[in-house]
Amino acid sequence: MGIRKTYLPLIIGTAMAVGIFIGGKLNFSDTSDRLFTSNSKKQKLNRLIDYIDYEYVDDVNTDSIVDITVNGILETLDPHSVYIPKEDMERVSENMKGDFVGIGVHFYTYKDTVTVIRTVDDGPSAKAGILGGDRIIFADGDSLFGKYLDNLDIVHRLKGPINSKVHLKVFRKDTNQILDFDVARDVIPIRSVDASYMLTNTLGYIKVNRFAESTYREFKKALLELKAEGATEITLDLRDNPGGFLAVAEQIVDEFLEDEKLILFTKNKRGNIDKSFATEKGDFETGEVYVLINENSASASEIVAGALQDNDKGTIVGRRSYGKGLVQREMELGDGSAVRLTVSRYYTPTGRSIQRSYSDGNKDYYAEYLERLESGELLDSAKIIVADSLKFTTPKGKVVYGGGGIIPDVFVPFSTNEENETLWFLEDRGFINYFIFEELEKDRHVFDGHNREEFVETYEVSDDLVTKFQDYINARMAASISFLSHPAQVKLYLKAAIADQLFGKGAYTEVFINEDDMVKKVIALSEQH
Template identity: 40%
Template sequence: MNMKTSNRFMPLIMAMCVVIGILIGTFYANHFSGNRLNIINSGSNRLTNLLHLIEDQYVDKVNIDSLVDQAIPQILSDLDPHSVYISAKDAQAVADDLKGSFSGVGIEFTIRKDTIHVQNVVQNGPAKKAGILAGDKIVSVDGKTFVGKIVTQEEAMRRLKGPKDTKVKIGVVRYGQKGVKYFTVTRGDIPQKSISATYMIDENTGYIKVKSFGETTYPEMLISLAQLSQEGFSNLIIDLRDNTGGYMNSAVQMANEFLPKNKLIVYMQGRKSPRQDFRSDGHGSYQKIPLIVLINEGSASASEIFAGAMQDNDRATIIGRRSFGKGLVQQQLGFPDGSMIRLTIARYYTPSGRCIQKPFRAGDNKDYEEDILARYQHGEFFSQDSIKHHGPAYHTSIGRTVYGGG
């Protein structure tokens, strides 16, 4: 073929190439377009890709952040009852409960008839310095009326708490006085005490009420023990009733104060978490004082670690009712937006080998949530004979039988 003939067929060849290319492209587009979701669904990022598809193609506009806030708790609830999602707006309040302090005005209140009633004013706190008294009724915050259906525990905390050294104007109605009195309160650090009571019950017996296990629990307990020592106590009662737990390390530190050297306090273990033992170091100052620990169905987690260590080491007499049964270890993992999850990574075990966690069915929390009601209904709260031992028998250091798994 000479050059002239080649040039004559070149447009025809190019047109045929374009047509063939279009046909091939159409074939592949038709062949794979229906399988696009299948490709996405087979990958590890299905959830992320699904959210992108919703955002790009869903018929109506969707708040993706709100959708995620609803989806994550559902995913975690299918694992166990204690793996949870904490939104960014709730994360600070959760942290304050354990840290031992927060910035606020320094009052304790209740809500009655859609109005905040000040029950107690923290001594030397911001509200006390500003002149607010117990018995005052708060009716406005920062110039806005704050009574009626809008008044909830969460909304009250949101308005009254805030960064240190910021100001809040509070309007109150005071008994016996007319009109509204206004006080400008400069927010400050408010201590969160985890030990709510320390006193002598009789000439020999000291009593300590521990309401939670936070960062300051152990030093608070040492102060309480020193106070009781000055009053000459020779027996001790530690009250953990309705103490839902907190930091494991605080419970370990407390247990260490009452145990001789090298006694196992608790151990934890999980699929990806090798067994980790926590033992006493023998430096505790109250290793021999007679000890009683009070618990009930509201005593959970760190409370059960402490009570279990005392019981399995035959160090204390446990009095009360069967504890809650929360023995799953959560690791706190944060997201860039300030929200976080608490993901279960291991289980707690008492020194005798008992798993503290009561049974549950993954993804079905109804029986778990109604467990306390079930205990009440079969009479466990009123007769020790009604307590059902669902788990196997274990033995303490001197051979006493104790039960776990329930």
């Protein structure tokens, strides 16, 4: 089985269209005068908007018309050129920057009230004394409860300038008190490295969830710590990683490749080629590396996998990656909105493009996920369709293919047993997390004194909790579900959810790691090495 797999590839694929991009370097060769000179096409659009503004019989929000027009234009280009409305820019920018200014809490809107799941370690709320399970009911006098509560509005009220204070009124359930806190906002990191630890005495593991501005710093820190613990081999887990900044992917590849090795090259519409090479600063050039990928590893993840594969460095393990070989550049539109426009293609060191075809439109482009599922490719590597015209050879003679993702060196099939499908569905719909949250609400002090390492290694989910979960699910679904035939799998998912809510994503990953098929394969390969 895999770590937090999802059995809804079409939905994931559609979501990734918005989230995947590779940020290029803003370096226009043309001046703004030349790029934005007026012409008949632009005048036609401007005139139409003016006619609607001043002559149309009814009042119309022309801002929305412009948004629709921009989206319509971009949809005719490629699946990854996207429009970012003004209201989304802050959230999108924070995600790629890798931090934001806030109070440092993870929360659910639970029964119409903002309820803290856990505080960020050493964050403002933790320092102020806010605890998991606390209900934040007022922020600077504004209520944060009610059935029409919107998460974006909540986040907006809790954010603010660095060092500014927000006065919170908090209801603490286990003492039945309303408490007052003055919390000084601070920079809150959005972690890119979910987990890093040793799998064996010599094999380290690093899980990277995206390529943001802060990712390389986090990765480098984890890499050096693992080396200090004795790691001579590294497992780099890029499964379900939708990508991010090209430059960050280059920095990570540089840690593994020798000086002057080609990482990738890009080509724009004018045929200009920009090559990127490894430098002498790499700290893991002699160590063995295993890269884990799956059908949702895209963009910058594929740059890393392709660069290492084409340089005969390490082993790519998993399933064929997403297949995105386009580079986007974010360009502001002057009103707070922006577009991410495809400005070039990237190629792996052997010269292959791994971009899937989008000539039949966006709908068919995303339907390829279903085609992979229906063709059996996710279960059998022999079902992967390759074209001899897109065959390339690495320096050591290994055959690799372009035209739609990185094909791994070692294939690990998608697990489709019935119990896992049911549990993936329940997890994806939020049932498991909400159940665990409600169980923790009954008595959060049960886990007082547990640290993450001890919990992961020793905690065992009881049969009673499995029974409660089965009753919880059957009370909320039309069909009856029984977990009696596979309680061990249910316990694993419940334990992972508890770990996530108590200690964060890294603990979730650690709970699953010993049952992960790809990780098992890497450990076996390491033992043979």
